[in-house]
Amino acid sequence: MAIQLIVASPELRFHDFVREQLVRTPNAEIVSEHEDMGPNLPMRIAHDLNIYPQAGVLLDVSSDSEQGLRVLEQMRQSSPSMYAILSGAQLSEEFLLRAMRMGGSDFLQQPLKRAEFNDAMTRLEEHLQRMHRQGRQFGRMYTFLGVKGGMGTTTAAVNFAALCARENKSTVLVDLDMDSGDAACYLGLRHQYSLADVVDNLDQLDQAMLDGIVARDPLGFSVLCAPTEFERSQMIGEQHLREIGTFLIERHDVVIVDGSRALDPLLLGCLELSDSIFVVLTQEFPAVRNAQHYLGALARAGYGHEAVKLIVNRHDKRDNLHVSLPQLQQTLGGAPFWVLPNRYEEAMEAIHEARPVVTRGNTDLGRAYREFGKKFGVEGQVAAALQKK
Numbered sequence: 027m028a029i030q031l032i033v034a035s036p037e038l039r040f041h042d043f044v045r046e047q048l049v050r051t052p053n054a055e056i057v058s059e060h061e062d063m064g065p066n067l068p069m070r071i072a073h074d075l076n077i078y079p080q081a082g083v084l085l086d087v088s089s090d091s092e093q094g095l096r097v098l099e100q101m102r103q104s105s106p107s108m109y110a111i112l113s114g115a116q117l118s119e120e121f122l123l124r125a126m127r128m129g130g131s132d133f134l135q136q137p138l139k140r141a142e143f144n145d146a147m148t149r150l151e152e153h154l155q156r157m158h159r160q161g162r163q164f165g166r167m168y169t170f171l172g173v174k175g176g177m178g179t180t181t182a183a184v185n186f187a188a189l190c191a192r193e194n195k196s197t198v199l200v201d202l203d204m205d206s207g208d209a210a211c212y213l214g215l216r217h218q219y220s221l222a223d224v225v226d227n228l229d230q231l232d233q234a235m236l237d238g239i240v241a242r243d244p245l246g247f248s249v250l251c252a253p254t255e256f257e258r259s260q261m262i263g264e265q266h267l268r269e270i271g272t273f274l275i276e277r278h279d280v281v282i283v284d285g286s287r288a289l290d291p292l293l294l295g296c297l298e299l300s301d302s303i304f305v306v307l308t309q310e311f312p313a314v315r316n317a318q319h320y321l322g323a324l325a326r327a328g329y330g331h332e333a334v335k336l337i338v339n340r341h342d343k344r345d346n347l348h349v350s351l352p353q354l355q356q357t358l359g360g361a362p363f364w365v366l367p368n369r370y371e372e373a374m375e376a377i378h379e380a381r382p383v384v385t386r387g388n389t390d391l392g393r394a395y396r397e398f399g400k401k402f403g404v405e406g407q408v409a410a411a412l413q414k415k
């Protein structure tokens with residue numbers, strides 16, 4: 027997982043050392059630096075943590091350890107889940123105990139040594155992974171990827187978002203398809219702002235700002251739309267997406283990404299944060315061939331069977347023209363996680379009415395999506411109730 031660090035020290039050499047070490051550490055960066063250790067330091071750090079909730083705080087207490095403890099105490103009050111690393115020369119046992127009681131997470135002796143610093147970063151990363159796994163602090167991210175255009179990726183992402191929202195999970199759908207972001211259109215949502223506006227305001231991003239940028243579906247989930255202007259989508263980078271993804275996971279139960287087709291750095295930044303990656307394909311030959319390439323690329327990037335789940339869309343039992351399910355399984359080295367029936371009319375009617383098919387009582391496709399949702403603890407209870415009527 028990406029390591030982000032907020033560094034506070036009056037010593038330039040301290041900052042230089044940390045910078046030098048982090049440059050050599052993959053996926054690690056300093057997100058904010060403070061040299062002024064004055065009384066409003068806790069407030070400035072709280073502001074940083076609002077933008078980078080996963081960041082660890084490295085606090086140099088060498089010049090005044092008592093003042094350091096006061097800063098720690100105040101930071102802990104405003105950000106109870108903060109991970110704080112205190113660093114000082116000759117930290118006494120008594121000091122360490124008091125710091126631990128106030129919520130210090132780790133300690134670094136000065137002068138700083140490379141190996142000890144790296145060990146502290148490893149502990150920070152392990153802490154983040156633990157938090158992520160326990161799901162205490164972070165929501166879950168699910169990314170949908172189509173192996174080609176037109177596989178049904180947006181339809182799947184939109185319906186999964188609808189199921190999650192119906193279970194009262196705070197849900198945001200992120201449209202990463204910079205070529206033809208369809209999510210808002212499929213939901214009949216007008217939007218003025220997009221992902222590009224989040225990037226433009228990343229420094230001051232907070233929940234209120236996000237609420238002003240997203241479009242809101244009547245089912246209760248938010249949609250962070252893709253930019254409509256090509257030039258603006260070009261300026262969105264991998265690091266932006268990591269930061270935005272982290273921000274969203276921290277504040278929602280579920281983050282759903284309608285992924286672009288190319289396995290580009292933008293998307294890879296998102297996959298790092300994703301609990302599941304749904305690869306959507308149909309049984310057409312070119313789609314199965316592309317799926318083979320995708321699975322290979324994902325495996326090389328470190329994503330194996332646990333995270334990557336195949337969704338076969340538009341399955342038709344009577345179809346002899348396409349790759350059969352057993353053939354598909356043999357070619358791709360594993361069974362599909364889910365198979366959705368070919369129901370073009372149902373899918374199109376849902377688009378025309380700008381309502382996800384899971385909200386339509388008696389449809390095969392809606393039923394299939396609800397069964398899919400059950401695997402993740404979301405079955406869209408309202409929709410199920412409608413169906414019984």
Ligand SMILES: Nc1ncnc2c1ncn2[C@@H]1O[C@H](COP(=O)(O)OP(=O)(O)OP(=O)(O)O)[C@@H](O)[C@H]1O
Binds near residue numbers: 181
């Ligand atoms: N299970 C299904 N059966 C039949 N048609 C479907 C099914 N799912 C989606 N479709 C239809 O397939 C078309 C493409 O769907 P969708 O836009 O969701 O795909 P996509 O992969 O996001 O496409 P794009 O590459 O344009 O982003 C739409 O017309 C949709 O209604």
Ligand SMILES: [Mg+2]
Binds near residue numbers: 179180181203206208
């Ligand atoms: Mg799409």
